[in-house]
Amino acid sequence: MKKKIVALLAAIAAVLGFGFASGSAMAADDYGAVGTINGTTVSFDFTGFTPGETVTITYDDTYVESVTVTPVAMQSVTATAGPTGGVHVTYTLKPGTPAGTTISATAVGETSKLQLSTSVVVPAIGEGTPSGNQDQVPQTGAAIMPYIVAVVLLAAAGIAVFAARKSSARRR
Structure with missing residues (x-):
């Protein structure tokens, strides 16, 4: 027994x-700032701002040709946070932006003083060449x-x- x-x-x-x-x-659901890249378009989503507050987005214009901000769609670096406190930023990259270039964005709320930053790395496009470690187990960093x-x-x-x-x- x-x-x-x-x-x-x-x-x-x-x-x-x-x-x-x-x-x-498991990973946390909300990071506050997420960046994705698709071809020559980079999108950033920032969340957590006070709804309706002015948010200033800073970026390096070395490789960024234009910026579109929503919910207020305009060619500007300031936007008004939407009803959920979010801002969506889309960068259009200049032609010839080299692979490996880090594209970053920082958003700062005027009233909340919340500062969020994120970045993406431009991927290599085309044919790759094999590296010398083909017979090794890849390190993924998974827990x-x-x-x-x-x-x-x-x-x-x-x-x-x-x-x-x-x-x-x-x-x-």
């Missing part, structure tokens, strides 16, 4: 451990430790349940 209780507790601990471990590996803990906990729970069932079968 004791072994069955221990096995049950081990299974519960494994399930709870798996839930807590996998939750810590896998929580999943390893979960697998170990589930394995321990399975072994405990199996051991409890096996020992109770021998007594009969």
